[in-house]
Each structure stands twice: as C-alpha cells, then as structure tokens.
Amino acid sequence: MTTEPGRPSTDGNGSARPPTLRTFTEPNRRGRPRSSGSLRCDRCHHNVARIRVRWPDGSICGACFTAATHTYGACAHCHTHRMTPGRSRAGEPICCDCARITTNLTCDRCGREAERHRRGLCARCALDDDLDELLQPGTDRQLRLLVNALASADRPESIISYLRGRRANDLLARIGNRQLALTHEALDALPRSTAAEHIRALLIHHGALPRRGSEPVARFRLWLTARLAQLPDDGTRSSIEQFATWRHLRRIRDKEKHANAVNLDTVTHAAKQEITEAGKFLVWLRTAYNVGPAGIQQAHVDEYFSEGATTRKHIRNYLHWLQRGKSHRQRTVDAPHRVAKSLPMVTQDQRLEMVRNCIELEQVVASTRIAGLIFLLWAQPLNRIVMLQQRHALRRVDGLYLQLGKTPTIVPEELAATFGTYFASPDNQRTGNTGTDWLFPGRKAGGHLHEATLGQRLKVLGIDPQRARNATLQDLTRQVDARSLIDLLGYSGQTITLHAGRAGAPMADYVTLRARATGG
Known part of the structure; x- marks a missing residue:
C-alpha cells in the first residue's frame, strides 16, 4: 500500500493510529492490586500475602473483608436489614449473628455497623474528626457547609484519601487557618489546580458560594485575560482581543443561556484553539514579514500552512472574521477547509x-x-x-x-x-x-x-x-x-x-x- 511522503501507513483502516482492539488486553479487576503470596482467600480464591480475618466460612483477605463490611441489605436467613458480611453455605449474604461472626464491626461512637477505621471509629466518624481539626468551622456558615458537604459523601473513605493529598490538605489547612477566604476572587488568585476547583465546585453545589454563571465560561474569561497579556502590543493583542470578543465571547454568551443543553467545555475549548492559533499566526507574520493583520496576503497564509502542523488550520475563522461582511467570492484571503481523505472505521x-x-x-x-x-x-x-x-x-x-x-x-x-x-x-x-x-x-x-x-x-x-x-x-x-x-x-x-x-x-x-x- 502506498502512502504520501512523510506519512505513516494507514494499514488500510483510514488512520495511522493503531486500532485499539489490536492491542486490547482485558482490564484488571477494580480496586487496589492484590499482593500475591502463599495464603489463599476462601472468598476470592486468590493467593494473597496476608489473611485479614478468619470467619466461619473461611479465611478472608483484606480486599474481601472491606467488600464484606460495605455490604448492607436483608439477611437471607433472618431477613433483618443490616450489614451482611457473612456467607451462607449457598453463598447468600447473611448478617453477623446468623454467620456467627464475632469480629467487632460496630463503631464505638455512633454505634453503626461498619468497618472500624481508626481507634474503634467507623470511617464516617473518623472523617468528622479530621474535618473538624483541619477546617475548624466553629459557627462559620460557609465552613460548616463545606464540612457537611465533605462529611456526607456516601463513601467517607474516599474523602479521607482525598485529605491525605498534599495539595488538598494544604489548601484546606489554609482555609481552616483563615488565610484563604472562601470567595471566587480568592480562589481565582490561586495557581490553577484540581484541588482548588474541586473545593469551588463543592461550595457552589452546596450553596456556600454563589453561582457566577457557567464555570467553563468563567474559566474561559480568566484564560483569555492571561492569554492576551502574553501577546505583543504591536497590533496583535488588539486584533486578537476584538476577535475573541466579537467572534467568540458573544457566541459563548448566547450558548450559556442553554447551558444544560450545550456542552460549554467543548465550545470554550474550540474558542481557545482558534484564539491561540490566530495569535501564533500574527506573531509569525510580524516576525517573518513585519506585517500586521491589515497586510495579510494569500501568499502569507499559503506559506504558513505549508511549513507547520495541522493545528494551523484553526486560523480559518480568524481570516473570515477579518473580512467580515464579504461573501466567499469577495474574500481576498482564505484558508482551505481540511477535508479528511479517508474514513477511519472498524469492521x-x-x-x-x-x-x-x-x-x-x-x-x-x-x-x-x-x-x-x-x-x-x-x-x-x-x-x-x-x-x-x-x-x-x-x-x-x-x-x-x-x-x-x-x-x-x-x-x-x-x-x-x-x-x-x-x-x-x-x-x-x-x-x-x-x-x-x-x-x-x-x-x-x-x-x-x-x-x-x-x-x-x-x-x-x-x-x-x-x-x-x-x-x-x-x-x-x-x-x-x-x-x-x-x-x-x-x-x-x-x-x-x-x-x-x-x-x-x-x-x-x-x-x-x-x-x-x-x-x-
């Protein structure tokens, strides 16, 4: 099969990317990887390094113990609705009493049946202690709402793991020490991080911070301000600012009115691509020919396309915007619309x-x-x-x-x-x-x-x-x-x-x- 010079073979499937199924391997079982050893768990039948507990139905590894203590429902024998960590001879889930399990699975504080996470406390009570120590909410309404939002998670173990992360822990400690105000402005001033955005989303979702329209749009505005500041003030910045304002911001605001029906992440991502590539084009134009937006010629565009990556195609809408009001036949400068030469597909x-x-x-x-x-x-x-x-x-x-x-x-x-x-x-x-x-x-x-x-x-x-x-x-x-x-x-x-x-x-x-x- 022949290919264009410099292009890898498509192997007949219409794309140079290797088909996913060709290298597909069945994914591993969910959860933490199990350490292999010489001991055998009677629940999962895996060889493990350590047995967590021995119950009447056999030896139980750590992963199976955790799964068992997170299983609740009607006991197959007594029909009581409670934790059902045991297994009957038929493999049905049964409660501790019917399974004759003597392991203490009751929280010393709240009395709930649960795996004891730390010092006799269940994970939820341990999480309450961690949040109170870290955030020191007192009577502060915003902090109390944040504590309640984190503490009410269906799986408190996940929040405990989240709090162990350095960035999340440092951020919450600063909030607890009152060094960081719970405002959009204070969070915007921080370096962009998943931890900060997670906290912001929790505060908004649970009513501790007011909504400021759509978050993707708010993030786009912040990004645009930073992007414009990076562009040279030689006509490049003003042209890109006008393009971003009249071509993209107006369109994004219209779509924001239908935020539940339009994926604004996709819309703002496309806008960022076009703005970024248009800025790169103008910088190249000024460097190579000392020409600004008003002096763009078709020869410039053709040369720019011939020597760069395919992402340069995103300047097309910028060129059309520069010639707004003109029909297709009246335009003196245009960029070709990329058309796929093949249709990649699986059988x-x-x-x-x-x-x-x-x-x-x-x-x-x-x-x-x-x-x-x-x-x-x-x-x-x-x-x-x-x-x-x-x-x-x-x-x-x-x-x-x-x-x-x-x-x-x-x-x-x-x-x-x-x-x-x-x-x-x-x-x-x-x-x-x-x-x-x-x-x-x-x-x-x-x-x-x-x-x-x-x-x-x-x-x-x-x-x-x-x-x-x-x-x-x-x-x-x-x-x-x-x-x-x-x-x-x-x-x-x-x-x-x-x-x-x-x-x-x-x-x-x-x-x-x-x-x-x-x-x-």
Whole structure:
C-alpha cells in the first residue's frame, strides 16, 4: 500500500493510529492490586500475602473483608436489614449473628455497623474528626457547609484519601487557618489546580458560594485575560482581543443561556484553539514579514500552512472574521477547509466485540460501560453523551427509552435492566457530587464527566471513538431511513447524508435533506 511522503501507513483502516482492539488486553479487576503470596482467600480464591480475618466460612483477605463490611441489605436467613458480611453455605449474604461472626464491626461512637477505621471509629466518624481539626468551622456558615458537604459523601473513605493529598490538605489547612477566604476572587488568585476547583465546585453545589454563571465560561474569561497579556502590543493583542470578543465571547454568551443543553467545555475549548492559533499566526507574520493583520496576503497564509502542523488550520475563522461582511467570492484571503481523505472505521465484527466488552467486562465501572453502549449502538458524540440527564431517560410501560433527538429511541430489551439499574444510581455520587441530574456525573460536584475523560476510559474497553462512530453511523444508515435517523439521533441532515452516501444506502429523500443541510 502506498502512502504520501512523510506519512505513516494507514494499514488500510483510514488512520495511522493503531486500532485499539489490536492491542486490547482485558482490564484488571477494580480496586487496589492484590499482593500475591502463599495464603489463599476462601472468598476470592486468590493467593494473597496476608489473611485479614478468619470467619466461619473461611479465611478472608483484606480486599474481601472491606467488600464484606460495605455490604448492607436483608439477611437471607433472618431477613433483618443490616450489614451482611457473612456467607451462607449457598453463598447468600447473611448478617453477623446468623454467620456467627464475632469480629467487632460496630463503631464505638455512633454505634453503626461498619468497618472500624481508626481507634474503634467507623470511617464516617473518623472523617468528622479530621474535618473538624483541619477546617475548624466553629459557627462559620460557609465552613460548616463545606464540612457537611465533605462529611456526607456516601463513601467517607474516599474523602479521607482525598485529605491525605498534599495539595488538598494544604489548601484546606489554609482555609481552616483563615488565610484563604472562601470567595471566587480568592480562589481565582490561586495557581490553577484540581484541588482548588474541586473545593469551588463543592461550595457552589452546596450553596456556600454563589453561582457566577457557567464555570467553563468563567474559566474561559480568566484564560483569555492571561492569554492576551502574553501577546505583543504591536497590533496583535488588539486584533486578537476584538476577535475573541466579537467572534467568540458573544457566541459563548448566547450558548450559556442553554447551558444544560450545550456542552460549554467543548465550545470554550474550540474558542481557545482558534484564539491561540490566530495569535501564533500574527506573531509569525510580524516576525517573518513585519506585517500586521491589515497586510495579510494569500501568499502569507499559503506559506504558513505549508511549513507547520495541522493545528494551523484553526486560523480559518480568524481570516473570515477579518473580512467580515464579504461573501466567499469577495474574500481576498482564505484558508482551505481540511477535508479528511479517508474514513477511519472498524469492521462490524470488531464493533460487536466492543459491544460484548461493554456487557461482559464487569470489572470496568458501570458509567464507562453504559456510555460505551450508547456510543456503539447510537453513535452519539462523546460531548453529547456526557450531557445526558435524567430527563433523557424515559421510563414507559413498553420499556426504557432514551431521548437523543426529537424522537425517543427504545433501549433494547436485553439491555433495559442494565441501563435502568445504572440510571437509578449513576457513578461518582459517593464523593460529593450528590443530588445531580447528570447521567454521567464527573468527580467535581455539580458537574458532568468531561468528554476527554470518557474518551480515555472507552479505550479500556477497546473502543476507538472515531473509528467506532463511523462504523456505527454507516451501519445505522443501512438499517434506518435518513429522515428517521435525524430525528432519532439528533444529527444534522448533512452528517447523515454523508454517511448514507458512503454506505451506499438508498435515499428517496436525499435531495431534500441535502438542500436543507446546505441551505439550498
């Protein structure tokens, strides 16, 4: 197979990236890695270095002990609702009394059945002590709300681990010592860090800090101020400031009005790319030719494109903005719109293997597997998947539906129970992100999962987002007419007609849809 000079072989799949499934290995079991040893756990049947406890049903390793002491429900023997760490001969979960477990699993302070975390206290009581010592809330309303937000996490062990982190501990200590005020201005003045943004999100989500519009937009404004300060004051800074204000900030403000329906992380990320690349272009232009924005010639643009990375294509909208008011034919300077020369995709057999991974690999967190199924079955872009809310999951008499476009689409009967169980209790709500309507909550309180994070997680299941999405869309266009797909999936007519044409699908309404897509 021949390739362009300097380009790696695509191996016939339309992309130089190696297919994810080719190097896919089954992910490890969740949780901390188990140390191997000569002792055998009677619960997980792994060889371990240390046995944590011996109960009537056998020797129990540390990981199984923790799992057992975090299991609550109705005892299979006495039907009492309590901790059920024991196992009957049939493998059913049973309470301490029915299992004849004598290990002390009661907190000395609150009396709750739980694993004793420290000095006879359960993890929640130990966390209360840690937060009071670190934050010293007293009667301060904001600090008390912050303490309550952290202390009320479903899994207090996770917050205890979070407090051990150096940055988080230092930040909370400064708050507790009253060296750092709990205001947006004080947090903005800090170096950008995950710890600071996590605290800000908790404070906002639990009412201790006022909302200031959308956080992605607020972060974009701060970024823009810093970016403009880095540009030379030779006409470059003023031109980029005007471009950012009139092209991007106005558009972002309009989209902010629909923040629950628009992924503002995606919008602001695209704006940052265009602003950054436009600034780089003007700096290059001034250095190479001592020319400012008013003196840009097509030859400059062609040379700039010929010798740099493909990210330089993002100056296209800046060039159009400079010539605002002019039609395509009137423009004297333009940048070519990059068109993919190939369509990377997986085979349908590989796609089915990915679906199988999502269903069978239970060691992968439920949110990743459910998002993977939505992606593989309905080709939803990742930035739309992370924006799905509880209102998009429609529970009807005839089954579970997802509202992805104008027309709800039914979840296959074989997967309805799996989807329904997850939607009833989404991931990431155990460490502060409680009370959220997002179907895929992020670790930050009140926020949804980031699309880049989801993309990385899908690779654990062997999913290459670009190839899999193309394969799914082509398969769907062969099975469903284009007009119905547009209503079901929420795609534009242009996207559907493109994939339908490549799939060779018959389209009686192709001309109408194409005219709508192009405005003809």
